[in-house]
Every structure is written in C-alpha cells, then in structure tokens.
Amino acid sequence: MRTRGLQSGPGPGTKxxxxxxxxxxxxxxxxxxxxxxxxxxxxxxxxxxxxxxxxNNIKNIVQEYKDMAVKRRIGVHQIKVTEALKRNQNxxxxxxxxxxxxxxxxxxxxxxxxxxxWCIQNEIRM
Numbered sequence: 001m002r003t004r005g006l007q008s009g010p011g012p013g014t015k016x017x018x019x020x021x022x023x024x025x026x027x028x029x030x031x032x033x034x035x036x037x038x039x040x041x042x043x044x045x046x047x048x049x050x051x052x053x054x055x056n057n058i059k060n061i062v063q064e065y066k067d068m069a070v071k072r073r074i075g076v077h078q079i080k081v082t083e084a085l086k087r088n089q090n091x092x093x094x095x096x097x098x099x100x101x102x103x104x105x106x107x108x109x110x111x112x113x114x115x116x117x118w119c120i121q122n123e124i125r126m
Contacts, residue, residue: 081108084122
C-alpha cells in the first residue's frame with residue numbers, strides 16, 4: 001500500500017473560516033495549487049487579518065473594567081427567605097403573615113406572595 005506525503009496546507013478547495021473582530025467572519029476558498037506552497041498559503045490566510053498596536057495604558061483600562069464589575073456586584077447579594085426566617089424544631093419554617101409551616105423548598109414562594117410587606121422590610125427581592 002502506498003501512502004502520500006503530507007501537504008503543507010489544507011486539502012483542495014478547502015473553505016477556511018476566519019474571525020475578524022466581533023461577530024464578523026470571512027470564508028476563504030483556497031484552490032489546491034495555492035495550498036502547496038506554505039508561504040503563499042499563509043499569505044492568503046493572513047490577508048484579512050488586521051494587527052493593531054496594544055494601547056499603552058492597557059493595565060489601567062483592565063483595572064477600571066474590573067473595578068466596574070466589582071461595583072456592579074456589590075448590590076447583587078440579597079437575603080434569602082430561608083436566611084431571614086428561623087427554623088422550627090422539626091426543620092420547618094413559619095410564614096410571618098399567616099403562621100403556616102413549610103419545608104424549605106415551599107416557604108420561599110409562599111412568603112413572597114403572602115407576606116409582601118415583610119419581604120420589603122427585610123429587603124428580599126420579589
């Protein structure tokens with residue numbers, strides 16, 4: 001059985017998908033004769049690529065984005081219903097409005113609909 005040597009590029013008529021920026025893509029269709037010469041093949045692939053110099057203040061820009069993300073996340077943590085209520089002896093929670101007992105899975109939705117004023121006072125999101 002005879003085997004052929006490896007080519008220096010993709011096969012004949014290969015479509016190559018290149019991403020050039022945000023949500024932009026270019027499809028190159030390269031004929032076989034151009035794939036045989038590696039230098040020419042690389043030149044054709046890299047033609048639509050744009051190289052921009054890195055901003056000289058990149059560390060500060062990245063730090064600003066990280067600080068903005070931290071500021072966004074500060075107000076995200078909110079108290080859960082099960083954290084605000086105390087457990088009974090038999091591992092259930094009591095609704096502050098109607099005094100019914102619930103398991104941890106059911107108390108959250110009930111309290112949000114039954115005791116809306118209590119939720120607002122305890123800063124529980126609705």
